[in-house]
Amino acid sequence: MAGVSVPTVSRVLSGTTYVSDEKRDQVLAAVRSLGYRPNGAARALVTGRSSLVSVITSNTTLYGYASTIRGVEQAARASGSTVAITVVDSDTADGVARAVDLALGQPVGGVIVLDFDSPGTRVLTTLPSSVPTVAVTSATEGRAVPSVVFDDRRGGAEATRFLLGLGHRTVHHVSAPSSGHPSGRLVGWRETLRAAGARVPRVIAADWNVESGYAAGLELAVRRGVTAVLCGSDEIAFGVVKALQSRGVRVPGDISVVGFDDHPLAAYWTPSLTTVAVDFDQLGREAVALLSGAAPSETGCDGTRSPHLVERGSTGPAPG
Amino acid sequence: MAGVSVPTVSRVLSGTTYVSDEKRDQVLAAVRSLGYRPNGAARALVTGRSSLVSVITSNTTLYGYASTIRGVEQAARASGSTVAITVVDSDTADGVARAVDLALGQPVGGVIVLDFDSPGTRVLTTLPSSVPTVAVTSATEGRAVPSVVFDDRRGGAEATRFLLGLGHRTVHHVSAPSSGHPSGRLVGWRETLRAAGARVPRVIAADWNVESGYAAGLELAVRRGVTAVLCGSDEIAFGVVKALQSRGVRVPGDISVVGFDDHPLAAYWTPSLTTVAVDFDQLGREAVALLSGAAPSETGCDGTRSPHLVERGSTGPAPG
DNA sequence: CTGAAAGCGCTTACAG
DNA sequence: CTGAAAGCGCTTACAG
Numbered sequence: 001m002a003g004v005s006v007p008t009v010s011r012v013l014s015g016t017t018y019v020s021d022e023k024r025d026q027v028l029a030a031v032r033s034l035g036y037r038p039n040g041a042a043r044a045l046v047t048g049r050s051s052l053v054s055v056i057t058s059n060t061t062l063y064g065y066a067s068t069i070r071g072v073e074q075a076a077r078a079s080g081s082t083v084a085i086t087v088v089d090s091d092t093a094d095g096v097a098r099a100v101d102l103a104l105g106q107p108v109g110g111v112i113v114l115d116f117d118s119p120g121t122r123v124l125t126t127l128p129s130s131v132p133t134v135a136v137t138s139a140t141e142g143r144a145v146p147s148v149v150f151d152d153r154r155g156g157a158e159a160t161r162f163l164l165g166l167g168h169r170t171v172h173h174v175s176a177p178s179s180g181h182p183s184g185r186l187v188g189w190r191e192t193l194r195a196a197g198a199r200v201p202r203v204i205a206a207d208w209n210v211e212s213g214y215a216a217g218l219e220l221a222v223r224r225g226v227t228a229v230l231c232g233s234d235e236i237a238f239g240v241v242k243a244l245q246s247r248g249v250r251v252p253g254d255i256s257v258v259g260f261d262d263h264p265l266a267a268y269w270t271p272s273l274t275t276v277a278v279d280f281d282q283l284g285r286e287a288v289a290l291l292s293g294a295a296p297s298e299t300g301c302d303g304t305r306s307p308h309l310v311e312r313g314s315t316g317p318a319p320g
Numbered sequence: 321m322a323g324v325s326v327p328t329v330s331r332v333l334s335g336t337t338y339v340s341d342e343k344r345d346q347v348l349a350a351v352r353s354l355g356y357r358p359n360g361a362a363r364a365l366v367t368g369r370s371s372l373v374s375v376i377t378s379n380t381t382l383y384g385y386a387s388t389i390r391g392v393e394q395a396a397r398a399s400g401s402t403v404a405i406t407v408v409d410s411d412t413a414d415g416v417a418r419a420v421d422l423a424l425g426q427p428v429g430g431v432i433v434l435d436f437d438s439p440g441t442r443v444l445t446t447l448p449s450s451v452p453t454v455a456v457t458s459a460t461e462g463r464a465v466p467s468v469v470f471d472d473r474r475g476g477a478e479a480t481r482f483l484l485g486l487g488h489r490t491v492h493h494v495s496a497p498s499s500g501h502p503s504g505r506l507v508g509w510r511e512t513l514r515a516a517g518a519r520v521p522r523v524i525a526a527d528w529n530v531e532s533g534y535a536a537g538l539e540l541a542v543r544r545g546v547t548a549v550l551c552g553s554d555e556i557a558f559g560v561v562k563a564l565q566s567r568g569v570r571v572p573g574d575i576s577v578v579g580f581d582d583h584p585l586a587a588y589w590t591p592s593l594t595t596v597a598v599d600f601d602q603l604g605r606e607a608v609a610l611l612s613g614a615a616p617s618e619t620g621c622d623g624t625r626s627p628h629l630v631e632r633g634s635t636g637p638a639p640g
Numbered sequence: 641c642t643g644a645a646a647g648c649g650c651t652t653a654c655a656g
Numbered sequence: 657c658t659g660a661a662a663g664c665g666c667t668t669a670c671a672g
Binding site for chain 3: 327358359361362363364365366531536
């Protein structure tokens with residue numbers, strides 16, 4: 001329709017080579033009137049590259065996961081890439097292999113693994129080294145692939161120090177799932193208690209959701225000597241607070257509660273929730289930058305990656 | 321490595337034609353030891369089909385959107401498809417065109433548009449008819465593409481009737497964004513008030529987020545004669561409740577509040593939130609089924625798609 | 641600046 | 657049951 005050869009159309013569209021203004025205009029006119037769109041599969045096949053970035057994650061709706069995915073999407077969009085989502089719903093060898101197969105069944109240019117829990121960790125070991133991979137993780141050691149790291153341990157330590165500073169004799173912990181070994185949140189909490197010579201209470205393990213936080217809260221309500229609780233996520237903290245209140249325990253009058261993540265509803269909870277803020281969007285954006293070859297140090301100063309405490313209404317001085 | 325021709329490998333892997341057990345085993349062994357994975361781009365190019373389903377949406381983190389996407393992902397995974405996410409961040413012609421370009425830049429087998437707001441609606445009119453498309457929407461009219469429809473109007477009506485039944489003289493409404501015209505939630509509310517001969521108060525328009533619900537709540541706190549409020553989403557309702565409480569208004573003692581969606585935190589709010597539950601996961605799953613050719617009627621009975629009222633603690637009899 | 645040729649890695653008739 | 661051949665729609669040297 002434009003009266004030119006196929007390669008010329010390719011050159012106009014890619015902008016790699018100069019094409020005479022006349023032919024270029026003809027091509028563009030034809031492209032418009034035909035509604036022509038290059039075939040992505042053919043392009044991926046011949047170039048060997050793909051602008052599809054696949055995110056492998058165990059969950060897409062919880063706050064931390066969803067925010068990170070949003071950050072990935074934003075950065076990918078800005079660079080002309082599309083993002084695919086593959087969910088690993090179990091950490092069995094079979095479930096992990098299925099997820100990897102599904103993700104790599106598409107022509108992907110790179111993979112971002114949300115290594116927030118054990119399925120994520122196992123995906124990392126299963127992925128062939130031939131595909132460019134970046135992990136988003138709080139694990140500071142044993143990383144085989146380029147990673148965007150956020151310092152959960154420091155966040156856990158900061159929150160614990162804050163509570164001890166309020167006069168609490170010790171701090172209890174309701175832990176979120178983690179990637180294999182104890183989470184950084186837990187480690188930072190434990191180290192800080194030990195350094196302060198405080199007793200380290202038994203950890204209550206919870207899932208990511210409110211329900212399991214509520215169950216943990218019921219348990220805490222009957223434990224003796226609980227005056228401060230650090231939770232592994234805000235969703236867990238919401239459940240803990242609600243459960244305590246349902247048992248007549250005042251927050252923060254009787255027990256102070258700190259969350260983790262800075263969920264959008266944290267400031268609107270009753271009482272508003274003191275929490276450790278993590279900039280998940282930023283983590284997602286950095287993961288994309290890393291995948292496109294930026295050196296880790298260029299992608300943002302460490303400051304933005306460090307979780308930091310946001311003090312609100314759910315914490316106060318130790319009672320009595 | 322297996323000593324067979326390329327087509328034979330193809331046949332073994334696709335399972336379309338019978339291959340002798342001997343050669344099949346050789347091929348499988350070679351596939352395993354080589355870690356061979358078919359090239360998705362080449363496959364898509366030659367077959368003209370693709371197992372990539374693209375979801376176009378204006379948001380990925382708000383509850384309704386995130387849940388629908390999760391439903392899409394689950395159903396896609398079950399059928400061996402992968403899902404890509406493309407975000408439209410504005411409803412300008414340019415923003416919409418960019419999103420469509422991005423989505424169709426990949427070899428997609430089909431597109432699912434979350435037509436929950438005006439960007440979604442505009443995407444539907446921009447998408448070329450050549451690509452298989454399904455919309456998820458609450459709009460019951462003017463649909464040009466196969467759609468999964470949920471009856472927002474009925475949900476709005478049910479909630480309004482419920483509040484009137486509690487003795488409230490009228491019900492105020494804080495609306496969420498909608499796809500172009502008044503949302504079904506709003507229409508159902510208005511129709512029900514009219515049918516009951518109740519006054520129809522001026523609508524307060526809000527965004528999807530808590531902050532804007534909070535602002536609406538502050539406004540409602542100073543309006544006269546407000547005893548019941550229906551909100552366009554739970555996130556909005558959370559903000560409304562919090563704002564009312566911050567002004568010393570008791571919920572539900574002074575004002576009853578109803579949300580929409582049944583957010584996972586609704587039951588844990590203080591007071592727990594009465595809301596209209598929508599099964600978004602199911603909508604997502606049905607969208608995938610529709611895309612793969614199921615007739616709309618086969619994909620699930622209408623019952624599951626109808627929003628229904630969940631009564632909790634934020635509603636009570638009209639005061640006085 | 642532009643066209644003819646080759647080739648990316650598969651699948652699908654077509655023979656045998 | 658299996659191989660040789662053709663072709664999907666592009667991009668990239670290679671000539672001119």
